[in-house]
Amino acid sequence: MNKFVSDICEQLPGQKIKDIVFNSALNPALDGHGDSAEILKHFLLRKPAKHVLEIGTYNGLAAAFMAQFAEKVTTIDIEDHPLKKSLWHTMGVSEKIDAHLVTTEKEKKAIIDSVDFDVAFVDGNHFGEYPQSDFEMVKHCGRVILHDYHADFPDVVKFVDSLDPNTREINGLFAYREDSLSPKVMFPEFELNLDYVKKYLVGEGLDMGCGCCPLIKPNCTHVDHSPQPGAVELVKNAFVYADAVSFRPTHKVDYVFSSHMVEDLPTEDEIVKCLLGWATTLRKGGFIVLLLPDMQAGRYPTVEEGGNPSHCVNVGVQFINSIVSKLKGLELVQMDTIPHEVGCTIDVVFKKRNAK
Numbered sequence: 001m002n003k004f005v006s007d008i009c010e011q012l013p014g015q016k017i018k019d020i021v022f023n024s025a026l027n028p029a030l031d032g033h034g035d036s037a038e039i040l041k042h043f044l045l046r047k048p049a050k051h052v053l054e055i056g057t058y059n060g061l062a063a064a065f066m067a068q069f070a071e072k073v074t075t076i077d078i079e080d081h082p083l084k085k086s087l088w089h090t091m092g093v094s095e096k097i098d099a100h101l102v103t104t105e106k107e108k109k110a111i112i113d114s115v116d117f118d119v120a121f122v123d124g125n126h127f128g129e130y131p132q133s134d135f136e137m138v139k140h141c142g143r144v145i146l147h148d149y150h151a152d153f154p155d156v157v158k159f160v161d162s163l164d165p166n167t168r169e170i171n172g173l174f175a176y177r178e179d180s181l182s183p184k185v186m187f188p189e190f191e192l193n194l195d196y197v198k199k200y201l202v203g204e205g206l207d208m209g210c211g212c213c214p215l216i217k218p219n220c221t222h223v224d225h226s227p228q229p230g231a232v233e234l235v236k237n238a239f240v241y242a243d244a245v246s247f248r249p250t251h252k253v254d255y256v257f258s259s260h261m262v263e264d265l266p267t268e269d270e271i272v273k274c275l276l277g278w279a280t281t282l283r284k285g286g287f288i289v290l291l292l293p294d295m296q297a298g299r300y301p302t303v304e305e306g307g308n309p310s311h312c313v314n315v316g317v318q319f320i321n322s323i324v325s326k327l328k329g330l331e332l333v334q335m336d337t338i339p340h341e342v343g344c345t346i347d348v349v350f351k352k353r354n355a356k
Contacts, residue, residue: 004037004065011090024061025123025147025173034172037065043145043169043176044069044119050192053117053141055108055134056124057099060084066121067093074098074115076108077124105133112137116198118191123147131159139179140216146175189343190259193291196338197347200287203254208244208278209261210235220257223247245274252283259291260345263315271313272326275350279330282352288330290348292316299344320348329353 005026026036044052044066052070054063057077064087067073073096080101088094102108120138124130126148138144148156150173160168160175168177190213194201207215207222214222214235222235223244240247244261256278262271278288293300293308296316303311313319317336324332327350334349 004068005061008061008064008087008091012087024058025121026061026065036172036174039171039174040065040121040145041069042171043174044121046176046178047118047143049119050195051115051117051119053112053115053120053138055120055122055138056147057081057084060087060097060099062121062123063097063099064088064091064093067091067096070096072096072098074100074111074117076100076102076111078102109137116195117141119143119145121145121147126153126156128155131156135159135177139177142179144177146177147173149173149175189345190291192342193259193338193345193347197257197289197291197334197349200289200334200349201255201257205253205255205257206247206249206278206281208247208256208258209264210259211261213259214239215257215259221249245270245277248277249281253281253286254283255287255289256281257289260293262290263292263295263313264310266312268313268319268323272323275323275327275330279327279350279352284352286352287333288350288352290350291345292320292348294340294344294346297340297346299340317346 025040040062049070050072052066052073054066054073054075057063057075059081060075060083063073063075063084075097078101084099085094088097100111102111118141120141120143122131122134122138122144124134131146135144135146146156146160149160149170151157160170163177167179168175194215201215201217204219205217207220210222210224216234220238222239223242225241225243244258245265262274265271265274275288282288292315293311294316295302295314296318301308302314320332320335329352330350331353332348333351334347336346338345338347
């Protein structure tokens with residue numbers, strides 16, 4: 001029996017062991033296929049996991065286990081097992097777990113589409129089209145762990161075997177699939193930075209100069225004159241080959257987003273002109289959201305130091321403060337909230353004040 005399960009059994013002496021481990025991916029009876037807890041942990045932590053999405057909660061044992069290694073777990077099931085809340089409380093993870101009950105596939109998909117997660121654990125209905133259907137709902141996160149790859153569940157085996165062998169790994173009863181083109185997999189720091197500005201990226205928007213790292217949001221149009229092929233493949237029809245500085249949409253949008261681009265413009269005046277131009281594409285109350293290399297604070301090489309040959313202007317907090325007065329109609333509402341220890345980027349958010 002793995003230590004996690006044995007610790008829970010000790011802390012819940014009134015519960016029978018079989019009730020705690022029954023129908024769980026961490027059932028010690030399954031350890032003949034390998035240490036289930038260690039395998040799940042290994043796949044879960046292959047890359048940093050902040051938010052886990054689980055399909056198939058049952059009594060919540062696996063959710064409690066994963067909550068040890070993530071900031072949040074969102075879990076979905078069709079039944080409300082009476083043990084899960086006491087189990088989560090005992091393990092001290094109740095505040096990290098958001099549990100949902102659904103009655104239809106439509107409800108399940110709506111919940112999945114409403115949360116931003118970086119790894120999914122699929123352990124729901126193992127029969128018919130459900131293994132593939134669940135996978136399709138969550139695969140956009142880039143990393144999916146599936147449970148019960150075993151002859152007793154031929155539909156799980158059939159589906160896992162249909163995946164590209166270059167993108168999957170099987171260990172015991174677990175299968176792990178990683179999409180190397182997913183932004184969450186390719187650019188984990190970019191995804192972390194988005195956490196600090198995502199509340200402004202709501203509605204219809206523009207991703208200006210997306211390069212190799214597009215903003216994956218519904219109703220977002222991506223603009224670049226020379227994007228990376230992988231970025232185009234990710235966003236498909238939502239891409240426009242055009243100059244991000246001069247491009248104007250046919251109607252106004254809720255936000256304009258740009259990551260590590262404006263510092264490529266030749267002068268401060270050109271950056272100001274660019275931002276004012278983007279402001280004309282916004283609805284009243286819309287936002288310009290920038291992610292910039294923190295060159296002026298020494299966390300990213302300056303132009304003179306040659307950190308990036310495309311950079312022309314040293315940007316940072318000091319630079320933004322120096323141009324605020326020139327950005328008529330824009331109000332600075334957020335700056336430099338990303339913790340410095342996690343990367344080299346500052347966040348900057350402007351809000352459009354007028355209706356022009």
